[in-house]
Structure formats: C-alpha cells, structure tokens
Amino acid sequence: MIMYRYNYILFNSYDNKLKIDRNGYYTICAQELETSPSIRVVSYPLDIYPYWIRLLFAIHHSEKIARYIKLPFKKLWYPYYFKNDFEEKKPFCFVILNRFLPIEYLSYLKKMYPDCRIVLLHRDLLRICKRLNPELSQNPILDLEMTYDKGEAQLYGMPYFNEFESSIDILKEKKMESDVFFAGKAKDRLPQLMEAYKVFTKNGLKCNFYLVGVPINEQKELPGVKYASCFMSYKEMLYHTVNTRCVLEVNQGGSNGYTSRFLESVIYGKKLITNNLAIKESKYYFPDKIMIVNKMSDIDPLFVTKGGDFVNYNYEDDFSPFKVISRIEEELSKKYGKY
Template identity: 35%
Template sequence: MKVKAVNFVIFGTDADFFTPFTDAFLQMPNVVYNQGRIHVSSSIIRLIYKLHMSTQLNRVVKLPFKSIWNGLYYRNEFLDMHNLCFLFFANRYWMCDVNYPAYLKRHYPGCKLVIMFNDVVDKYFERFPSFSIDYVRKNFDLVLTYNKLDEAKYGFQYYPTFWSRIPVNENTKFPESDILYVGAAKDRLGQLLSCYGFFIEHGLKCDFHITGVPQNKQKYADRISYNKPISYNEVLERVQRTKCVLEISQQGALGFTPRTMEAILYNKKLISNNPILIGTKFYNKNYVFYFSQIDDIDIEMIKKIDKVDFGYNGEYSPDKLLKFIEEVL
C-alpha cells in the first residue's frame, strides 16, 4: 500500500537573511510556512498580539496568557489532518514557553514534531531563559542540528545547513574584491581582524561587513563596514563581485554555514578555518583552502584567476531536508 505524502507545517522566520530557503518552502504544495504571524485579518488584533508577545515589553513585565494565541498559528490549511509534521526552527523556541507542542499533539493526534537548530545549541540558553534540553528531547520526535559538535554532545541528529540558489544579477556599483566577509562578530572578531590585517598587508582588496561590534573595538573603521546590516540580495550581489568568500567559524561549531553555502552555490573560492568540507565531494584544494593558522593562508591561491565549479546539484536544498525527515520518521 502506498504511504501518503507528509504535509509539513513549518514555523520559520521572515528574516531577510533566510530568503533562499523561505522562498523555496513557500512554493512547495505540501508546505504551509508560518513566518511568525497569526492568521487573523483584523489589524487591531494583530497589534494586540504584537504588543502581547513583544520581547522588550516582556523583559519589563512578563505578560500572562500567551497561550490564547495558540489556535491562530495554524488554521487547518491542509484538509487531510493525517500525516502532519510540524517543523520548528529553533529561533521559534518561545512557542515552547506556551507549551505549543503539547497543544499540537492534543489537536492533531499522530502528528510528528521536529525542531531544527541552525546555531550552536548552547546559544539558545542565552536567548531563551526557559530553554531546556530535557524539554526538547521529551516533546519533539526528531531533533536536528547543523553542528557536528552538538551531534556528539547532545546526541541530536546531524543534518547539514540547507540552502537554495536564487537568481542574482552582478551589480557593478559594488567594488570588485579579492575577499568577502559578511556576518556577525560573535566570538570571532579577533580572528576576523587578524585576517583582514593579513590580507591588506599582502595587497588584497577586502570587502568586510561585520555586525555586533562595540565602537571601541572597531579596528580599521575607515575600511570595514561595521554594524550596518545589508539586505541578503546585496550580500549575494557582493558575492558575485568577489573572488573568494571568507568563513571563520564561531567557537563550538563544526558545520556548513551560509558563507560556505554561498561559496558552493555561486562557485566562489572559499577560505575557512572550518574543516567540514574536507572529505566531501565539494572539497577541491584548487579553490577550497582550510587553515588553522592565518600565516598558512595561500595568498597566491586567492589572487589566481580560476574557473570555480563545485558541481553542486541541489544536495542541500530545502526539499532534501523534508525528504530526509520523512524517511527518518
């Protein structure tokens, strides 16, 4: 007997940075993608909801009764209530504070719940005071992590970062560069600045955009763009104008990152202190350079003009993620 296809309800994000897979999910007939909104037409009710759930307001006073909104995140868009899978991006963990997973289990018997960590798991202890590994294990049928180290530490299922290639035109208003970095400083600012100094010392053209940096730590402030977020479309336009993407992993992380995926999908050289590509079909020493010490970086490899072709064929596309979940569950 043929098994019915799974319908997915995904509690994701509307953040511009995640446009590549958001757009892909929105086009899938077996996916309802919730970007953090409730399903009501009244602008007044939406405003009340926004105030009720406001992070800033709840830091001052923790407002009660947030579970009253539970019935408005998913409104039975699928006529078939069977074979439902609810996939949470971990940035939506706040929905666990109102015990939304239990609500789903009650209202959709037999449904499956999956949570996907796209950042180092320990970071969620900082973001959500209520975050609990025990809660995650007890309430989700499958826990996915992009991070090999968290797979080993917590026993979660590893799944590489999923991404999609979206069309982008080369924008000549942005300067050509040898090295591009766009991302948050997190705990890697020192390494990023050391790399920048090393690159300019060797005459390379750098295009660096770093967010989350206090003013007193903004070295090379006349050359590096600090704390000025740019649209993801602009990120990709700058990718088109560079020879090489730089990836510096945050501490505690070993996995594919957006910068790694951008290099692969748009066929750019990659310099990284993250050895995740070694041993995969995408590792090619002619245009992937792994380093542990900055002095090891091969400047001539960066300068050399090569045709880069990773041979990417959708291996990490969003539909592959959903297929994987179907097979595991």
C-alpha cells in the same frame, strides 16, 4: 513533484515579527519550500493576517511587557498560528525552527491533531537553545530532534541534517567589486580579521569587510573596512558574495558543521578561505576552490587570483531545504514505520 507522507508546517525563525522580510536570511533559506503544495512556511505566527492583528499579537506577546506583567489569554491565539488550507488530507508534521514557540502551544497541537508529529531542528548549538528556551530542547513532546552539528549528533545520539539554503537569483555585475569579502560580528575574531586584512592588502588585493559590533576605540579607518552597528540585509550580503572573487570565513570554534559561508560559496560558485576543518569531509571540498587554514598568516594570497571569478562545484542541490524535509521523512519512518 515529491510526494510526502505528511503535510508540513514549518515554523521558521523570524527575520521580523511584524512582516515577512523577503530580503531576510531565514525567509530566503526556506524560500524554495513555498512552491510545494504539501508544505506551509510560517514566518511568524499569524503571518497571513492583517497588520493590525499581527500588531496586537506582538503586543500581547511582548517580552518587555512580560517583565512587568504576565498578560492572560494567550491561548486564544493558538487556532490562528497557521492556516490549514492543504488540498490533500494527510497527517501534520510540525517542524520547529522558531525556538520561542511555547510548550503549551505544542501541547495544543498534540491535542488538536493526535496523529501529528513535532520535529525540532537545531540550526545552532544545543546549549544556545537550552539557554533561550530551556523547556523546549529534549522535551518528551517532541517526536524527533535533529541537529546540524555532527559533533553534537554523536554526543547526544541525535540525527544529523545538512544546513540548508534556497538558491535565489542575485545580480552579477560585469566587474567584481572586491577580491575578498567578509561580513559578520567581529567579537573576539577582530585580531584574526585584521591579520587576514594585512595579508590581502599587502599583496594588492581589494577587501570588502563589513564588521558589526566593533567598539569605537578599536575601529581603525582602513580602505575597504566598514564598521556598523547592525547587519545588512541577507540579500544584500549575497549580492556582495556573488560579486567578490573569494569569501572569507573566520569561525569562532565550538561547532562542527557546515556554515552559511560554505553553503553560499558552493551555491553561487565562489572561492572560500576558512578555518572550518569540517568542510574537508564534504564532497564539495576541492583545494583549488577552498583553502582551509589554521591561522590567518597561513593564507596564500595567490589562491584568490588564480582562475576565474566563478568556480564550478557541480552543485547538486544538496543544501536545498527540500533535502531537510526528505531527511525528516527518513528519520520519522525509521522511528515510527512508513505507514
């Protein structure tokens, strides 16, 4: 068991404001941390309390209500955001992934626990955090701020961390359900996705494309293409990932870090076709396992069918959420000393 200098409280991004969603993306990503006696994962404030209390909290903090009236006394909830039931008495380190925590709450934490550290982790580009919560990013109350994006790390002089995801058990069928799997918002990627679809199907490959947010007038009935208004659960998406021969990723650009599709491919042993050039820097990049293309017409369909249904990346738990906690310890030690 790893020994940490701090007791960690991780305020995770939430999949659902009223219940812990065990099939949700953020819950699954942090799942491994729940085994550590030095770490508490808070899926959303007050997540350990009965439903009716959580409901009252959600109503009191409703963004819709706030448009018409600013409800008072929200600070009365602060002592109940998490439960301090650590066996070992150590300083607290609050790790913030939830971009919507109010600055006033962080001030409360500093007042209640003067020797605590507050760390903000960016799993998205900084401009998005600044848009959603302008007060949070680069606020002096933060003891450390880290980003998953190497480009932004250099631009802002900010420490970098690898994206993380817990490895969980997913059912593997005896027969692959598809040759290529893609799931995500279409946005401005639709032409690229359709171009990739043509390359695959023209060469006899079976696609499983789950496209979210495609306008009705742009939806074409095609075998293996499903249009939806919302995402499937993350656990269901992992099921389709494990039971395909190859994962397709089409980045929109603007980021320079490892993505969930890359992590999933490495963790679960799947081939990957992507336009994410940053992957070339990874020790897990092998041309026979990952194909990087500039445009979809560059795809070699034979890449999908070569070899077996699973590939071995010799994965060494580099994307475990425990690695992020170790990075935080490392950076805090650099900044404030070991003891």
